[in-house]
Amino acid sequence: MLHLINKHVREIEISGIRKVANIVANDPSIVNFTIGQPDFATPEPIIQAGIRSLQEKKTGYTHNAGLLDLRKAIASFVDRKYGLHYEPDGEILVTVGASEALDIAFRTILDEGSEVILPAPVYPAYEPLIRLCGAVPVFIDTRESGFKLNAEMIRAKLTDKTRCVLLPYPSNPCGAILKEDELQDIASLLREKDVFILSDEIYSELTYGTAHRSIASFPGMREKTIVINGLSKSHAMTGWRVGFILTPKYLLEEMIKIHVYNTVCATSASQYASLAALKTDLPEADRMIEEYQKRRDYVYDRVTSMGLPVERPDGSFYAFPSIEKTGMSSEEFTHKMIREAKVAVIPGSAFSTYGEGYIRISYANSMDNLKEGLDRMEQFLAKMNV
Numbered sequence: 001m002l003h004l005i006n007k008h009v010r011e012i013e014i015s016g017i018r019k020v021a022n023i024v025a026n027d028p029s030i031v032n033f034t035i036g037q038p039d040f041a042t043p044e045p046i047i048q049a050g051i052r053s054l055q056e057k058k059t060g061y062t063h064n065a066g067l068l069d070l071r072k073a074i075a076s077f078v079d080r081k082y083g084l085h086y087e088p089d090g091e092i093l094v095t096v097g098a099s100e101a102l103d104i105a106f107r108t109i110l111d112e113g114s115e116v117i118l119p120a121p122v123y124p125a126y127e128p129l130i131r132l133c134g135a136v137p138v139f140i141d142t143r144e145s146g147f148k149l150n151a152e153m154i155r156a157k158l159t160d161k162t163r164c165v166l167l168p169y170p171s172n173p174c175g176a177i178l179k180e181d182e183l184q185d186i187a188s189l190l191r192e193k194d195v196f197i198l199s200d201e202i203y204s205e206l207t208y209g210t211a212h213r214s215i216a217s218f219p220g221m222r223e224k225t226i227v228i229n230g231l232s233k234s235h236a237m238t239g240w241r242v243g244f245i246l247t248p249k250y251l252l253e254e255m256i257k258i259h260v261y262n263t264v265c266a267t268s269a270s271q272y273a274s275l276a277a278l279k280t281d282l283p284e285a286d287r288m289i290e291e292y293q294k295r296r297d298y299v300y301d302r303v304t305s306m307g308l309p310v311e312r313p314d315g316s317f318y319a320f321p322s323i324e325k326t327g328m329s330s331e332e333f334t335h336k337m338i339r340e341a342k343v344a345v346i347p348g349s350a351f352s353t354y355g356e357g358y359i360r361i362s363y364a365n366s367m368d369n370l371k372e373g374l375d376r377m378e379q380f381l382a383k384m385n386v
Helices: 009-013 016-024 044-055 070-082 097-109 126-132 151-158 182-189 249-260 268-279 283-305 330-343 367-383
Strands: 092-093 116-122 138-143 162-168 197-198 227-231 241-244 358-361
Touching: 009 126, 009 162, 016 330, 044 268, 070 092, 070 241, 092 097, 092 249, 097 126, 097 162, 097 241, 116 126, 151 182, 162 182, 162 227, 162 241, 182 197, 227 249, 241 268, 249 283, 330 358, 330 367
Parallel strands: 116 138, 116 162, 162 197, 197 227
Antiparallel strands: 092 241, 227 241
């Protein structure tokens, strides 16, 4: 009865990230550079807040949009950090991770045949969510622009079917960020057009040298922008599954309909833990960012010394070097290195066809792991005379 299953579901595939990660997950001999998950534990004050909520039997449903105190904390956090002003009651929605936030955002704004412009290479979860809506992803090749989408690229792809432009910066897998002048150009192009902007800012706290700026903070952009963020990366809370949407009331009123029928509300204990994460600037979170920058510098220097071209990451915790000189496809290279060097990375082809010829290295790893894995990778390349 396979033919009775939704055609959009049948046409999508499991993420290329998960395919590789699942292959190596149970082999401790492999140095694993695959998953974008902080290797730090969730800071203790956050854990204790979650535990207290359980001990105090705060285990029921919360408000569908999330605890009001948490929404107030989110509003204060993004105001202080990014100059974004959203009302806790009516313009902020707490979701089950940024993944649910992306799903309900797309389902709210897209119709069959709508087009979504997005940069490539790009995180692989966007395309399936777009296609599940019957909409069409329109990829823009950013390999020659430092993996950055710009206004001229967008202008060339705009049609009367364009419903949304996706800005996933800081970038997974490339580590690129958009600076103020680049965002200003995009804002000037789209301000008067009936096009939504979906700004995935989940890595907004993980930038090195240049503070994150949201396109929603530019004049005239707030009313058409959906900001996605969360705590998974910034506070090492991947398993707590807390994300949030910030968007004008007219949009949130529609999004919450999907959220209510989909999940009712985010997990209560996770929400209380998130409240503790946002109430104060935790020194543990700052130390994580400092450590990521050290790792970024180390990985960049090591990969460059191996002769692999790579853009210096300005954000997130990924490096995306080219392996084109090996003459191998990214999947061939990845599986050969797993077998022969016991090092696992993600093939660039997982991030669209425009990622072919690259690999993604996650430096959300200890310095010991990074040194061991990159030593093995260097020896592997030397054996191939690269």
